[in-house]
Amino acid sequence: MFAIEAIGISKSYRFKKQEVKALHDINLQILQSELFGLIGPDGSGKTSLIRILNTLLLADSGTGSVDGLDIVKDFEAIRRRVGYMPGRFSLYTDLTVEENLQFFASVFNTTIKENYSLIKSIYQQIEPFKHRRAGQLSGGMKQKLALSCALIHRPSVLFLDEPTTGVDAVSRKEFWDMLKELQANEITILVSTPYMDEAAICDRVALIQDGSLFKVDKPTQIVDDFTPKLFGIRTKEMFRLIEDLKSWNSVHSCFAFGDSCHVIFKDLNNEVAACKTYLMAKQHQDIEIFQIKAGIEDCFMYLMKKSA
Amino acid sequence: MPENYLIEVNNLTKRFGAFTAVDSISFNVRQGEIFGFLGANGAGKTTAIKMLSGLLTPSSGDAKVIGFDVKTHAEKIKKNIGYMSQRFSLYEDLTVFENMRFYGGIYGLRSIEINTKAEEILNVLNLLNERNILVKSLPLGWKQKLAFSISILHNPPLVFLDEPTGGVDPITRREFWELIMEAANRGTTLFVTTHYMDEAEYCNRVSIMVDGKIEALGTPLELRQQMGVTNMEAVFLSLARKSSRSEL
Structure with missing residues (x-):
């Protein structure tokens, strides 16, 4: 019961x-x-x-x-x-x-x-x-x-x-x-x-x-069921980073998460290098890109976006 | 060259009888800054904000907000700042446009200015089709984004945001913060309270109030390094736990 x-x-x-x-x-x-x-x-x-x-x-x-x-x-x-x-x-x-x-x-x-x-x-x-x-x-x-x-x-x-x-x-x-x-x-x-x-x-x-x-x-x-590769990205300027990532057509989604952005790419090979090149071209400084494990909020937003 | 401060606070204090709600706080907020004003429930945040926005007279100490003294020029402050809270922000029984016209009128904008501004906001928020519907039928997240846009309708140099994102879904909450960052980018100064510790990270500087006093003040990175922790949640928990004023 x-x-x-x-x-x-x-x-x-x-x-x-x-x-x-x-x-x-x-x-x-x-x-x-x-x-x-x-x-x-x-x-x-x-x-x-x-x-x-x-x-x-x-x-x-x-x-x-x-x-x-x-x-x-x-x-x-x-x-x-x-x-x-x-x-x-x-x-x-x-x-x-x-x-x-x-x-x-x-x-x-x-x-x-x-x-x-x-x-x-x-x-x-x-x-x-x-x-x-x-x-x-x-x-x-x-x-x-x-x-x-x-x-x-x-x-x-x-x-x-x-x-x-x-x-x-x-x-x-x-x-x-x-x-x-x-x-x-x-x-x-x-x-x-x-x-x-x-x-x-x-x-x-x-x-x-x-x-x-x-x-x-x-x-x-x-x-564990969250399948996409998720990346944390940080640079010196948060607001410009969000804007630049959002306007890049290789980005599936980009959400601010505390001191970094959580990003899912659209079928992009060699994500870290490619993203670094893109951000350097946009004059970002102190670029950090690292793969991370999703949290519940990442999952929620991903599923929410998918069901919309 | 002296810094351009929009808020200057010196030993600001508010007593209610024997109880000191705000206990001699001092800090400055720079122009164009997103300043996070954090603290546990009952720490004295609301009392401090009321004094800074000209709604409550301090018991002692001084504060200047956009150049005006809170004791002698409260009306000037009220007229020239923006204010948005979680609870009271828009009139539910008025339409989206009526709310904009109402607030625009309160702040002395002319009809033509209101109309231009209204179109601009409806465009940015993607609300053109909702122009004539009642605010109460909008989802909470849309309401909050609209309330924020209306709070800066009269182009105030400084806006107070009191828990603007409580209960808002995670995607809209981030869209809301993008509006805040955009406003800061245009030079507006934002004074924000929140219970979401990830949002504290989006601030240029944060202060943490405990028992009426400011116990920590700095950039999120500075505070994390000072306390030897990796996130703002840990900073907040370790400071707020020192509270002896657990229950009022």
């Missing part, structure tokens, strides 16, 4: 007589205790898919299950056993930290004490502020409280919708460390994110764009 399954799920929204396709024929199988990442930019369909799977939204077609329960027929049973942290902070800002947690515990007929062990390592970090109103918390603290509230009834499946969006690099790392810990408690986690670098931490990921999944696999496998 899969912890989460989607079979041919499609969804459209009507917007002033205009139909907007949000999801197109989504098929997905997530294993028990898996940390599964749904990776894609804003507007790619991540939230729609999460809300269909956790029974808050009806699909136009297709079926699905959570913990073996049907997402339409058994919606009540599913709601009792899943935890959900929406993208927008949705706790009660006028209640204190502790009151929020108590409220969610009582809604699920349990107590903080009963499941304290599960949330301990997360909740402890905000416990010194338990009498502060939720609305008065910093972003990182709100996030920890929201996660504690989503966990207080010991769910078997956890849905996290962009928990790290707008969060700084340090807090993002801490948050993922917490998710890794939760996995040990046999909780299945479906987490969405627009940050490609977070994919590497997941057991498996689905890359989503324009409502379609274009790849579902282990992050290491996605990287």
Whole structure:
């Protein structure tokens, strides 16, 4: 049995007589205790898919299950056993930290004490502020409280919708460390994110764009499946380098990547020498060209360009 | 020859009651520079930007922005800079062109100038067919590119960009940065915040704020070498971890 399954799920929204396709024929199988990442930019369909799977939204077609329960027929049973942290902070800002947690515990007929062990390592970090109103918390603290509230009834499946969006690099790392810990408690986690670098931490990921999944696999496998030769190129002037490479007809794609450009050539022999000659003719200085291994973001952009 | 600074900051401080949000920061930004202003959530970045853009009065210290004192000439600063943020940038219920006309009008451009500029922007962004559609029906990445172009509609010498690329897809995010680099190439000065550490590398210089103070300032290469690491993410993590102001 899969912890989460989607079979041919499609969804459209009507917007002033205009139909907007949000999801197109989504098929997905997530294993028990898996940390599964749904990776894609804003507007790619991540939230729609999460809300269909956790029974808050009806699909136009297709079926699905959570913990073996049907997402339409058994919606009540599913709601009792899943935890959900929406993208927008949705706790009660006028209640204190502790009151929020108590409220969610009582809604699920349990107590903080009963499941304290599960949330301990997360909740402890905000416990010194338990009498502060939720609305008065910093972003990182709100996030920890929201996660504690989503966990207080010991769910078997956890849905996290962009928990790290707008969060700084340090807090993002801490948050993922917490998710890794939760996995040990046999909780299945479906987490969405627009940050490609977070994919590497997941057991498996689905890359989503324009409502379609274009790849579902282990992050290491996605990287291994990347077939084109990829080069990192650096010169003294980044902006001119991008412009010159883009206007060269031997270049298939060129994207800025930190302090270098990542480039795929169109059937070019002896790439390094040929490219060096080209860049020297364009008066570039301190030219460095080296073959590199693709990351998830390289793969995403390559697949995105291919499917467009 | 003295350098041409568009931002000069000396011991700039902002206190809210007993809490010092920005703690005596000093730095300069040169003309035509892409300056990355980094820091963890709660480090004091937003407060600093508000002071520099004339929206908040400092508690002490000085800052000059495009030659005007932030304490005495805030209105002059507001009129002459560009500003774009992730959250508030365009009116969703106005069309692409209406947004351009609105912002052009706010900054005192004449109709004929607005029309010429509008055509130019629509051409560059490949939005000629979207001229009369509502901004809310544009994909996020297009919106952000449009918002940036509108923020420099009145040719400001300096633009503040507050997390302009959050959530934008990886290809559009890079197209956005090419617009930024192009503007810098034309001499515009850009002051940018971001949570994407690869974007920090595209800046000429970056500063990293921790607990209200600027803990590091230099070119990305200098900072990487100083800390003995290979990327900006590692620079940022090692500095931001020193924060004792973990929770506000």
